Amino acid sequence: MAAEVRGTPGEVPLNAHLPSSDGLQAEQALLGAALHHPAVIDQVRGIIAAGDIGEPVHRLLFQAMARKRDEGGTFDAPLLRMLVEDLDLGGLTVGEYIGRLHASATTIGHAVEYAKEIRRQADRRRLWGVAHDIKWALDTPVGRPADVAASAIEMLDEIVASAPGAGPRCVNVAEAADQVLAEIGRIRGGGKRAGAPYGMPSLDRMTLGMKPGELIIAAGRPGMGKSTFGIAVGLNTSERNAGTYYVSLEMEAQQLTERALAALAFDDLGNVLTYRTIGEAVNLTDKDLWRLQKARDRLKGVPLSIEQQPGLTLSQIGARARQRQARMEREGKHLRLIIVDHLGLVRPSTRYSGNRVQEVSEITAGLKVLAKELGVAVMALCQLSRGIESREDKRPTLSDLRDSGSIEQDADLVLGLYREAYYLERKLSRTDEEDERLLNAQQELVVEILKQRQGPTGSVRLFCSAPCNVVAEKRA
């Protein structure tokens, strides 16, 4: 059987991958208890999986027990002997070992505690694994320290992300109903709705805001205003003190901030200050500079963080979002919204390399899991397929979602963004009627609610100044 793990700080022991004696005892006690009461396996499966069990023969027995329970069956010591190969464990067969586990089991009362200890030991072994990898990388003078750190963060994050007890996995429906009624009472009493507002009343009314755990897809053709919309929503949300994490895979933080400043400096008195002018810097008047100062003051203390590293994978986004959430909590703020700009630029894992449909499915499913795990809304901006351009009616539909049907499946809400002015402006010759339509549509963004899991579809017409990155409620 396995030897005990011993290590001094700074030193990675050779046997770190093996369970400690505490871990071994916990595994033996748990399996012994399960041999007397198979339901113990159901009880602990929210805490441990077979991969958490350190001793290979224990893992084998746990897998056989779990398989039986999955089939709706039960087991006892004789049946288990038949289910696993009777290997020689060095002077003892598996069959004999099962007999010992059965005979030495004392109580089932502590099964959950045993499972927690097994889990703790498994996580310690994983931590040792990371430490070992770091040490190996340091001893080997190839590779960049930043890459080693990135991979270590990813592995550490997997330990954090898979930790049990992040939230209840299964709730009783009556208790859930109590929670719904309590929430109704809270909102009727003037409390804020859970989640994050778009800050555009007509869209908030149609959707009830961006709820925790929701995946929202905001889709449109290039130039249609996806980033404009994403930034406007991010600003609105964070200005209402709802923490927002903007993952900008396309734009540098500076460009994004120029857009944010233009949006905040916007007034509807005709003093146009575009983000392009801000970026150019040379044509700014004193008044413009004063407006920019005011806009900058509005951003003080606003919980909006911009991630500007391109080429992030989904698990890197997840790891950074968790760090961001922890940091915001420490600062007394709460992360409510993650915006990914845009979905097509999330670097896929190597798992489905080349199969774009599977890659996109993996990313959208992962974003949905992230939303649920962190209890925040995730909005992913997404490009629509070129097919629209050859249609007479260029308003977006669900079938224009490129690459994968899973976007539509995984999303709780799909918003199609459409600016008719974009197309009319580019027409070589316009009829009088089109000229009039252009006049009306010049400052309009239509948000088509193409799918809403918990509500109606429909469309919302918003005011939009694309050059100033403003999207807002239309004046009556």
Ligand SMILES: Nc1ncnc2c1ncn2[C@@H]1O[C@H](COP(=O)(O)OP(=O)(O)OP(=O)(O)O)[C@@H](O)[C@H]1O
């Ligand atoms: N100064 C300006 N004058 C006129 N139009 C502008 C100006 N600045 C930006 N725009 C327009 O605003 C739109 C920018 O939209 P945005 O970047 O939000 O689109 P997007 O859907 O995110 O596009 P992409 O997919 O190409 O990133 C573009 O159509 C662009 O032409």
